[in-house]
Amino acid sequence: MDDLRKRAKELLETSAVKVVIGYEEGTAGKTRALFAEKPEDTGKLIFDSRCVQNLAAYVTKREIKEKGRMAIEATLPVMRSIIQLASEFQVTDNNLLVLGITPESKLVEFSNLADVETFVHQYQIEIDARNREMLEKLDKMTPSERWKFWIDELSPCFKCYACRAACPMCYCSRCTVDVNQPQWISVPSNDLGNLEWHFMRAVHLTGRCVDCDACYNACPLGIPLNLLTKRMIEDVRVNFGGYQPSLKGEHLLSTYKPDDKENFIQ
Ligand code: SF4
Numbered sequence: 001m002d003d004l005r006k007r008a009k010e011l012l013e014t015s016a017v018k019v020v021i022g023y024e025e026g027t028a029g030k031t032r033a034l035f036a037e038k039p040e041d042t043g044k045l046i047f048d049s050r051c052v053q054n055l056a057a058y059v060t061k062r063e064i065k066e067k068g069r070m071a072i073e074a075t076l077p078v079m080r081s082i083i084q085l086a087s088e089f090q091v092t093d094n095n096l097l098v099l100g101i102t103p104e105s106k107l108v109e110f111s112n113l114a115d116v117e118t119f120v121h122q123y124q125i126e127i128d129a130r131n132r133e134m135l136e137k138l139d140k141m142t143p144s145e146r147w148k149f150w151i152d153e154l155s156p157c158f159k160c161y162a163c164r165a166a167c168p169m170c171y172c173s174r175c176t177v178d179v180n181q182p183q184w185i186s187v188p189s190n191d192l193g194n195l196e197w198h199f200m201r202a203v204h205l206t207g208r209c210v211d212c213d214a215c216y217n218a219c220p221l222g223i224p225l226n227l228l229t230k231r232m233i234e235d236v237r238v239n240f241g242g243y244q245p246s247l248k249g250e251h252l253l254s255t256y257k258p259d260d261k262e263n264f265i266q
């Protein structure tokens with residue numbers, strides 16, 4: 001990744017950007033986010049198979065945006081997230097430069113977000129075989145078996161919200177689950193409150209989740225909460241022809257089409 005380090009250094013030296021968001025070596029063999037603000041910091045930038053954190057989660061943070069124009073080291077899921085965020089008016093060409101890493105681990109610099117979108121659209125979101133198998137297993141369960149499965153899986157959740165913090169699409173300054181006047185969702189961890197939190201989150205992410213698995217990777221308990229959003233991705237594919245983040249801004253939950261299926265209304 002010498003070319004990434006070299007380009008990031010040039011961008012900071014010429015003040016084309018004020019911060020480069022990328023990956024650096026962390027502790028215990030893990031990687032972590034790097035926020036390079038000085039040219040010499042860019043020597044720490046890395047890229048390898050451990051770099052799975054979705055760095056797009058930082059581009060909406062006030063503390064980072066206030067620094068000025070950003071550049072971001074962006075894998076395919078990060079690029080997808082950026083296009084979704086741009087369609088929601090969270091980032092623009094003026095404040096973000098994308099240093100893309102292709103699936104072949106090659107650096108490609110995009111001059112604008114429209115080019116990022118064109119690149120991203122070459123690749124469909126594909127749910128991996130292990131999770132597809134799990135979704136099929138869930139489909140075959142009776143409603144009461146499925147209910148028990150989710151009660152059992154979600155009951156250990158202690159609402160640390162690491163999954164929310166890791167997700168680029170959870171950028172609201174105040175989340176519904178933090179509101180206690182009125183309290184929409186039970187704040188303490190309990191079976192019903194945990195179900196409400198996770199189902200509400202999955203619905204809010206329908207037609208927006210880019211299937212990066214950052215939420216699952218962040219959960220200290222390994223709760224398979226990403227199965228809920230993968231289910232929604234599949235349902236969107238079957239019922240609405242699939243989801244691709246798009247600068248056109250046609251958002252699934254806020255777009256009505258006369259030929260939308262209405263067979264869920266019984
Ligand atoms: S819900 Fe999970 S998989 Fe979907 S975009 Fe957010 S972090 Fe990624």
Ligand code: SF4
Nearest residue numbers: 157159160161163219
């Ligand atoms: S990261 Fe895990 S334990 Fe924390 S709120 Fe999310 S699902 Fe619950």
